[in-house]
């Protein structure tokens with residue numbers, strides 16, 4: 215994706231208030247991120263481990279989402295497949311919950327998705343980060359096709375949040 219600046223990312227949030235978008239944690243090292251290999255940029259708030267964020271550009275325009283990771287109770291952490299990149303990474307997969315945009319979100323509506331806990335789907339797909347043994351099923355798809363599929367899963371989730 216095209217590199218984004220901090221103001222562009224803050225302005226792209228669709229499911230939190232303007233005040234929240236202004237205050238939330240955005241990584242300082244945006245210039246060092248491997249943008250060309252990213253289908254989306256995902257990050258966590260180091261001060262608040264239950265908060266995660268992602269920004270993608272489904273139609274060429276950045277859309278950013280604020281996510282919550284409801285903490286799993288003891289013994290309930292189980293490995294599941296990431297529903298975006300279909301990886302089962304050694305670092306685990308977490309249920310991430312996004313408040314819906316607009317009125318529905320104000321009334322408490324939210325949607326959830328299972329995502330790689332470290333939000334590194336793009337790097338796993340491209341083999342830039344090792345997901346661990348057996349994390350990905352052998353597939354006959356090309357990398358391009360896997361990227362297309364990942365983007366369509368991500369876009370479908372963004373649509374669920376915004377409509």
Ligand SMILES: [Zn+2]
Nearest residue numbers: 296299330335
């Ligand atoms: Zn993933």
